[in-house]
Amino acid sequence: MPEGDTVWNTARVLQRALAGARLTGSDFRVPQLAATDLTGWTVRESASRGKHLLLRLTAPPDEGNGGRDWTLHSHLRMDGAWRAYAPGDRWAARPAHLIRVVLRSPGAVAVGYHLHELALIPTAEEESLVGHLGPDLLGPDWDPDEAVRRLAARPDETIGEALLDQRNLAGVGNLYKCEVLFLRGVSPWTPVRAVPDLAGTVGLAQRLLAANRGRWTQSTTGSLHRGQTSYVYGRRAQPCRRCGTAIRKEELGERVTYWCPACQPDR
Ligand SMILES: [Zn+2]
Numbered sequence: 001m002p003e004g005d006t007v008w009n010t011a012r013v014l015q016r017a018l019a020g021a022r023l024t025g026s027d028f029r030v031p032q033l034a035a036t037d038l039t040g041w042t043v044r045e046s047a048s049r050g051k052h053l054l055l056r057l058t059a060p061p062d063e064g065n066g067g068r069d070w071t072l073h074s075h076l077r078m079d080g081a082w083r084a085y086a087p088g089d090r091w092a093a094r095p096a097h098l099i100r101v102v103l104r105s106p107g108a109v110a111v112g113y114h115l116h117e118l119a120l121i122p123t124a125e126e127e128s129l130v131g132h133l134g135p136d137l138l139g140p141d142w143d144p145d146e147a148v149r150r151l152a153a154r155p156d157e158t159i160g161e162a163l164l165d166q167r168n169l170a171g172v173g174n175l176y177k178c179e180v181l182f183l184r185g186v187s188p189w190t191p192v193r194a195v196p197d198l199a200g201t202v203g204l205a206q207r208l209l210a211a212n213r214g215r216w217t218q219s220t221t222g223s224l225h226r227g228q229t230s231y232v233y234g235r236r237a238q239p240c241r242r243c244g245t246a247i248r249k250e251e252l253g254e255r256v257t258y259w260c261p262a263c264q265p266d267r
Pocket of ligand 1: 091141240241243244245261262263264
C-alpha cells in the first residue's frame with residue numbers, strides 16, 4: 001500500500017516533468033479513456049490529495065463541453081507508479097504491458113504504470129472523487145483538529161483500522177500506521193476511545209510523513225541504512241529495538257500489522 005509521502009513525491013515528479021507544458025501526444029490504454037486525445041492540452045499543475053493524484057489540465061479553446069479546466073485522476077493503490085523520462089529514453093521502469101497512459105511533451109514523457117481509477121473529469125468536480133477524504137497530512141490545508149474530531153467520532157473502531165481509514169485523515173498506509181503506534185506505545189487493537197492522546201498520535205503521523213518528503217527511502221528511525229529504517233514494520237520475529245522482544249506480524253487481507261507485544265501491550 002503506498003503511503004502519502006510516496007504519492008506526494010510522485011506528484012512532484014509529474015509537476016517537474018510536465019507543469020506548464022503543452023502536450024504533444026497522449027496514449028490511453030484503458031477502455032474508459034481509449035478514445036481520449038490530450039494533444040494540445042496544457043498541464044497546469046500536478047497535486048496529491050492523500051493517496052490520490054490530480055493532474056490538472058487546460059483544454060484548447062475549441063474543446064467546449066464541461067469548460068476548459070480538467071483533471072486527470074489516478075490512484076496508485078498497491079502497485080501503480082508514474083515515471084518521467086526524457087524524450088528518446090527507453091521506458092525501462094516496468095514492463096510495457098503495465099502501461100496505462102503515456103503523456104508526451106516537448107521536454108518529457110510521463111508514463112503511468114498499473115494506475116487505478118484513471119478518470120478525466122472537470123476540475124470543478126474533483127470533490128466527487130476526493131471530497132470524502134479527511135484532512136491531508138501533507139496538504140497545504142492540513143487540519144489536525146479535524147482529523148482528531150473524525151477519529152473520535154467512531155470511538156469503538158480499533159486505532160489500527162482508524163488510522164488507515166482515509167475518511168479520518170488522508171495519507172497513512174500500513175508502514176506509518178505500525179510505526180506511529182509503536183512510537184506511541186499503543187497496541188493496534190486499542191479502541192480509539194482508549195488511545196491516551198489522539199492529537200499526539202495524529203501529530204506524530206504528520207511529522208513522520210513530512211520528514212520523508214522528497215526522498216524515496218522511507219525512514220521512521222532517522223537512519224537511511226538498509227535494515228534500519230523502521231522500528232517494527234517489516235521486522236517480523238526480529239528483536240524490538242527498544243526491549244528485544246520478537247516483533248509480531250498479523251495479516252488481514254491487505255491490512256498488515258507489525259507490533260511489539262511488550263512495548264504495545266493490549267489493554
Ligand atoms: Zn519492545
